[in-house]
Each structure stands twice: as structure tokens, then as C-alpha cells.
Amino acid sequence: MSASDNIQVPVPAVRSKPLIIRHLPYFIGAAVLVALAGSMGFDGYVLNILLQATTFSIAVFGLSVVLGLCGQINLAQATFFGFGAYAVGLGTADLHLSFWPCLVGGCMIALIAGAFLGMSTLRLGGHYLAMVTISFQQIVTLVMINAIWLTHGPDGVSNITRPELFQSSQSYLAFCVAVLAIVGYLVWHLPDTKLGRSMRAVRDNELAAGVNGIDVFRTKIYAFGICALLGGLAGGLFAGGFAYVSPDQFSFAESIGFLTMSLLGGVASPVGSVIGTGLLILIPEWLRFLKSVPGLYLAIYGLFVILIIRFMPDGIWGFVSDAFTRWRAHTKAPPVAAALQLKPATSGGDIVLKVTGLTKHFGGLKAVDGVDIAVKRGGVHALIGPNGSGKTTTLNVLSGLYKATAGKIVLDGTDITNMAPHQRTAAGLGRTFQNIRLFRSMTALENVEIGAERPGNTMIGKGEDALTERAMEALTFVGLGNRANELISSFSYGHQRLIEIARALAANPTLLLLDEPAAGLNSTEKLELHELLKRIAAQGLTILIIDHDMTLVSEAAQHITVLNFGRRIADGESMAVLRHPDVVSAYLGSE
Amino acid sequence: MDLVLQLLFTGIGIGAVYALVALGFVLIFRATNVVNFAQGEFSMVAAYLMVVFSVDLGWPYWLSFLIALAGMALLGVIFNLGVYYPLRHRTYLPVIIATIGASILLSNSVLAIYGPQPQVLQGWFDTPGIQLGPVYLDSQYLLIIAVTILLVLFNFWFFEKTLLGKKLQATSQDKEMASLLGISVSTMIMITFIYSAVLGGLAGILVAPVLFVSIQMGSTIALKAFAATIIGGFGDVTGAIIGGLALGVIETFGAAYISVPYKDGFAFLVLIAFLIFRPQGIFGERVAEKA
Numbered sequence: 090m091s092a093s094d095n096i097q098v099p100v101p102a103v104r105s106k107p108l109i110i111r112h113l114p115y116f117i118g119a120a121v122l123v124a125l126a127g128s129m130g131f132d133g134y135v136l137n138i139l140l141q142a143t144t145f146s147i148a149v150f151g152l153s154v155v156l157g158l159c160g161q162i163n164l165a166q167a168t169f170f171g172f173g174a175y176a177v178g179l180g181t182a183d184l185h186l187s188f189w190p191c192l193v194g195g196c197m198i199a200l201i202a203g204a205f206l207g208m209s210t211l212r213l214g215g216h217y218l219a220m221v222t223i224s225f226q227q228i229v230t231l232v233m234i235n236a237i238w239l240t241h242g243p244d245g246v247s248n249i250t251r252p253e254l255f256q257s258s259q260s261y262l263a264f265c266v267a268v269l270a271i272v273g274y275l276v277w278h279l280p281d282t283k284l285g286r287s288m289r290a291v292r293d294n295e296l297a298a299g300v301n302g303i304d305v306f307r308t309k310i311y312a313f314g315i316c317a318l319l320g321g322l323a324g325g326l327f328a329g330g331f332a333y334v335s336p337d338q339f340s341f342a343e344s345i346g347f348l349t350m351s352l353l354g355g356v357a358s359p360v361g362s363v364i365g366t367g368l369l370i371l372i373p374e375w376l377r378f379l380k381s382v383p384g385l386y387l388a389i390y391g392l393f394v395i396l397i398i399r400f401m402p403d404g405i406w407g408f409v410s411d412a413f414t415r416w417r418a419h420t421k422a423p424p425v426a427a428a429l430q431l432k433p434a435t436s437g438g439d440i441v442l443k444v445t446g447l448t449k450h451f452g453g454l455k456a457v458d459g460v461d462i463a464v465k466r467g468g469v470h471a472l473i474g475p476n477g478s479g480k481t482t483t484l485n486v487l488s489g490l491y492k493a494t495a496g497k498i499v500l501d502g503t504d505i506t507n508m509a510p511h512q513r514t515a516a517g518l519g520r521t522f523q524n525i526r527l528f529r530s531m532t533a534l535e536n537v538e539i540g541a542e543r544p545g546n547t548m549i550g551k552g553e554d555a556l557t558e559r560a561m562e563a564l565t566f567v568g569l570g571n572r573a574n575e576l577i578s579s580f581s582y583g584h585q586r587l588i589e590i591a592r593a594l595a596a597n598p599t600l601l602l603l604d605e606p607a608a609g610l611n612s613t614e615k616l617e618l619h620e621l622l623k624r625i626a627a628q629g630l631t632i633l634i635i636d637h638d639m640t641l642v643s644e645a646a647q648h649i650t651v652l653n654f655g656r657r658i659a660d661g662e663s664m665a666v667l668r669h670p671d672v673v674s675a676y677l678g679s680e
Numbered sequence: 681m682d683l684v685l686q687l688l689f690t691g692i693g694i695g696a697v698y699a700l701v702a703l704g705f706v707l708i709f710r711a712t713n714v715v716n717f718a719q720g721e722f723s724m725v726a727a728y729l730m731v732v733f734s735v736d737l738g739w740p741y742w743l744s745f746l747i748a749l750a751g752m753a754l755l756g757v758i759f760n761l762g763v764y765y766p767l768r769h770r771t772y773l774p775v776i777i778a779t780i781g782a783s784i785l786l787s788n789s790v791l792a793i794y795g796p797q798p799q800v801l802q803g804w805f806d807t808p809g810i811q812l813g814p815v816y817l818d819s820q821y822l823l824i825i826a827v828t829i830l831l832v833l834f835n836f837w838f839f840e841k842t843l844l845g846k847k848l849q850a851t852s853q854d855k856e857m858a859s860l861l862g863i864s865v866s867t868m869i870m871i872t873f874i875y876s877a878v879l880g881g882l883a884g885i886l887v888a889p890v891l892f893v894s895i896q897m898g899s900t901i902a903l904k905a906f907a908a909t910i911i912g913g914f915g916d917v918t919g920a921i922i923g924g925l926a927l928g929v930i931e932t933f934g935a936a937y938i939s940v941p942y943k944d945g946f947a948f949l950v951l952i953a954f955l956i957f958r959p960q961g962i963f964g965e966r967v968a969e970k971a
Contacts, residue, residue, distance in 0.1 A: 217955065228945045348777070393781070395782060
């Protein structure tokens, strides 16, 4: 992985065709399906099943965004589905409004309810979200049954009308299939957008997502909002299709039904959503006796959920597409990259990072106690100290994972003391972790792209191509350019560390924090790391490094700060500090 | 004033049930870092076991009680082996989804066997209750409160004073270290599941004469119990008990003074309020993940 390995066989850069052309087959296929749905003479029974499958699939798309892409659970999708359905139902039947404004209104109600629910809970762990969505589901069901003045209670709403244009069931089905195709297209491509990448990053590793400039909380709310919105849209279409809605169609059991559909087909993909939904709507039709015993049918769903999670966590589609990917793996050669340019922003003076009186207490324990650090621009500054001296805590307070009890942190003239991790990253901070935190379900390139997407990165142009280019440069810089399209799990520990460094470099930070980069590396890898640090420093990037490896520290750093028991015991030019009697006794004990 | 005292008594009685189930939640959460969404179904299944043996077969109440608890211990074993154990090395999300699946499986299996009609279970005592001044003390509520107090004391003694309890605590705090000290982590987790299944079952049997034995009783109780754990401070035993009692009282007063049909909604409103304004609960302290 040294610099000499970077020489690659030049591959002529293929300019990618515009998306619309590459995806033309999808749209042609969709158009054929819509035409079929509108022209085949289905009987009423088949038509109803198709209509149900189509609208339910759209609701399940929502789950594939929130659960599959973002890793957050939603056990109230039937509620959002119900919001859309009741908006269309009550709007057209009671208020005699036309279909379209009711549909839009239903989507908005679902979106707002979803966003509110998300804002109250998404800062907390997944358990809270699961229970809160169940509670929300229960309460809305209570309202649907008891608020008779509004919802007609258990009787439900009948005489729901459809839009003028799609009066016949056949044409309405064609319309729903068209909506399904469009929404499916958007959900299919979401993972490759900035928002989609952020969601995947949040799912894989929330902490790393935060320090790479992603607003974790907001990303989760977007995912949850999109899920609710799709639920509302699906419900509105459902109400128009069946002309009648009642509370039992939107109960907790239905939410579980949606979840099972999503898991069975494959939670990560809209294709899986359609497969799962189709199967779970068709199977009970084939096995009618299941419906004759109340409960039996849902009991089997419950068993399905346990078995799928255990034996087929990626669902049917995940299973199929995995095999397919393995079969055509490594056909795509990564493009050749130019040399990485690091141009740290300069807005402050000679001191890039000024930390004054930094203090962090955990209950009674003073992990960091009034520490001052001043990191000079363009230099390598090391923070050392024995185990438990507060080094990593200091780094965590600097990057915003812990909140400082007292003190002030100024980065390049900006006070970042009270900022969230992603805001500090936007302000120019980059970091790596002692225990590597990469996004495990993504390729090396995608990991580095997320770093390159840092808000405020002046080194990338507009568009996906510029992003890929920047990420390739960073990967090539650390010597892994030729393996860009491999999954993280196929890299060795040392290489994973390099990918983490590349991810931070791609963001073009003003200050790079390295948390024990040499930990767990063998001696060859350590030498190579040392080379890499030299090449980074040569470009003028300021580095603050924590490490135990004294050879590395004394050779790389010009300036050293030493901590012990949370306090600064020495600070100054490297060699002088290492000979300081307090430092020697802290490491070796005094006589 | 009389009504207030009467409601307070009822509220504490029902709150004690929430506290018991919440205790089961907390114990499993501390041992496995996973919330068991089928905890409420343990209560429901135990209540139905009582109906089978005591009502349908006409066996003595105490014998049915012992059989039901033994059945719960067995369910705890099956649950651990079938749902939790195979997924123990995965992240929390698959595990909670599996426990949700188990909850659906349990409640609907009972529905398929027993049908939707709620069942009636007699209380432990023949005397319905005693009049104490202005307040009528229902004997079943008195029993619930007494059992809860005893169990809380037992819990304290068990976890703080016995070697097994200390081993369980060690396992919940650091599995790797516990196993290096020769503690069998899988045995400890098994014991935790058995204990909390029995605890949940006990709560179900105690509350059955007050509520009716129904399929929904499990999810209703679990929802309140979970809200109780959040209100008290997640993962905190004392918090779960205080939270459960508080919720029982709030709900009883809400039903009496505000609205009966929306009785089950109050817990949710209190829960949302806590999540927004004090997510760490009354006793809890939120600890950041170590980087």
C-alpha cells in the first residue's frame, strides 16, 4: 500500500450516459405495465387484488426507506396509511371535495404527523421509537373508533369518490400502477443520492455519520417523514379504489402486515417491497381456510417474522440480488484519479485550534480538568499520556461526541464549543477513530464519498462525477484506489484504517484529528502509516494525533502536549517534552 | 375527597401491575440490552393458563397458579432459545423485530385456540373487599399491592445479597469480563428470561380478575409498562416501579375526570411529554456511547 503501488493501468474514462437514457428500459417496462393494467379485462375479484397489492406496495416502499435504508423502525405504517385513506374518504364523501386536494391533504397530514412523531423520539434509541410508534398506532385507532362525529366510528366511511378522469376501476388501476412505478423509481434511486447515502451512513454507524458532517437527527426525520408520506399516499389511493374505509383496516395488525411484507421481500429494496406485498396478499387468497380461524393468519405472520429475521435477514430479493452481484462482481474497474489536493481553509491566525480550560466531568470523575492546547497551523501536534490520562475523552469533547463541562474550543477563528458533531465537521474538523468506524454495508468508495460530501468542502465541484473523482483521489492517495469498489468487509484491519483516513482527507478538513492511528497495526503497516502522515503533512494539513507509539510520535510531531490524570503536565517542542522529568515519571514512575 | 382516595387506591393497585411488568422489561434489558416486546404476552399467556386449569378443568386455584407459573418458566426457556439466543450477536434491530414477531405469534395463537371472547377469572379471595372509612379496598387490589411490595424486596435481596444475583448483575454489565471470570453468560441470560417470564406471568394472573382475560390485555399492559420504564428512567429498577405506580394513578384519574374511552391514551400522552421534555426519565442519567 505504499506510494509505488498507486500506479494503475490507465482505463479510458467512460463518460456515463445521462440517467434518463440509462434507465429508459425501466420506463418502457413501466409504461407497458400501465397499459396492461388499463386494458386487460380483469374481473372484479382480480382487479381488487391487484388494486390492493399496488396501493399496499407503495406503503411498504415507505418502510423500505425508513427501515431498510435508515435502520429506524416504524410500527405505525397502517396509521399513516389510514390518515391518507380517511382524508380522501371524509373529504370526498362528507365534504364533497374533489379527489386531488383530498389526496394531497392526506399526504400532508401523514407527513406532518410522521415528522412530529419523529422529532419527539428520533434523538433516542430504537427501542423508544418502536414503542412510541405502537402507542401512536393504538391511540389513533382509539380516535378512529370513538370520535364518531369525525370518523363515523366503527361504521366507517362509504361512498368515497374517485377522480373524474379515472372513474372505471380499470383506469383507476392503471393510474395506481403508474404512481407505483414513479414512486418505485424514486425509492430505487434514493440510495445513490446525498440524502440516501446519509441514511445508509446513519444506519451503519451513527457516530461516524455525525463526525463526517451528517446531521443524524435530521436525516432520521427525513426518512421517517418520507415513510409517513408514502403511507398517506398509498392510503389515499386505497380509499379511492375501494370506496369504503373502516378503522379495522388501519389497526396495529395491519402495521405488522406491512412490516412482514417488507421483511419477506427484502427490506432494503423497492423490488423486495413489491415481491413481499404481492406474496402476502396472494398467499391468504390461495389458502382461504387460514382466514376462517381468527388469529391463525396473524400467528403465521408472527412466525414468519421470526424465521425471516433468523434465516433470511435480507428477504427474498436480498437473497436473489446477492447471488446476482456475486456473479457479476468486479466487472467495474474504478476510474483513474488525479493526485489528491489538500487545501485547508484559512480564516484564523497562526493557531488553528485553541483550547482553553477544557473540562469534562463524568459524575465525580474529572476525566479532563482544565486543559489548554494550542495547535499551530501546518504542524503535527501530538497529544500523549498514559492510559486513563484523558486523551480520548479530550478528542471526543473536541469532536462533539461529549459535551464539555467547561472551557472553550476555537477552530480557525470559529467558536465550536457548543456545536453538534456534524456542525464541527462543517466548520473544518475531520477525525478518525481508535476502534475503526466505517459504514460496513458500503464500498470503500462510498465511504469516502460520504466524507467528501462534507458541507463546506471547497475542493469538490458540483455533481456526482466530481464527488466520485474526489473520493477516488483520496483513496488513491492512501494507496487503495484500485480496490475502490470492494465492500469494507473484504479489507484487512490496516487497510480499513487507511480508508478511514481517506474518508477524513476527502473532506479537506482544516484540522485532522487522528485517534491512535497506529493501534493494532503491525510494524510494516506502522512504517507505511508514518510515510502517509509525512505526505499529508507535506501538503500543509494541520494534524492533532493521539498515540502510544513513541517512535511515531517523536518522529512525526514537532509539538507535544502531555496529559496525566486529566491535567496537562507538559507542553512544548517534542524532544524537550519527552525529556521532561514529569513526563518520564508519568510513564515510567519515579524513583 | 372520598372519590380521590378511592381513585388513588385503585390507581396504585393497577399501577403495581404495570410496575411488575416494567420490572420484567428492565431485567431483560439490563441482561441483553434488548427490549422484549413480548413481555406483555407473558402476562396474557399466564392468565389464559389460569383460565384453562382453574376454570375449564376446575382444578384448585393454588395448583393452577403453580402450574401456570411453571408454564411461564418453560415459556421463558423456549423464548430465549427460539427468539433471543440465535440472534444474540446481531444488532438490536433484528432482535426487537423478532420479539415483536413473537408477540404477534403468541397473542394470535391464543386467539386461534380460545377465540375473541374475553374470559372471566375469579380472584384469589372469596371476600370481595373491606370498607375502610370512606374507601372500599378491593381484596384483589390489596393482594396486588402486597405481592408487588414483596417482589420488590425479594428483587433487592436477590440481586444485592445472593451470589447468583451478583453474577446476573456482572453479566448484564460486562458479558466478556463475566465470561472470563468463569460465569456462564448463556446460563445467566437463560435465568433472566425465566425470571422475567415468571414475573410477567405473575402480573397477568394478579390483574386478570380485575380486567378480564383477553387477547389484548398483554399489549395494553406492555405498552403502559414500557411507558412506565421511560418515565422512571430507562434501565432503572426503582424508576420502573415509581413510573408504573405514577402511570396507574394518572390513568385512573384521567378516566374518572376526563374521558373513559380514551383511558388508554393518557399513558401515551404522558410518554410523549417525557420524551420531549425529560427523555432520561425521573431517575435516569443518559450515558453517551463511547467512541
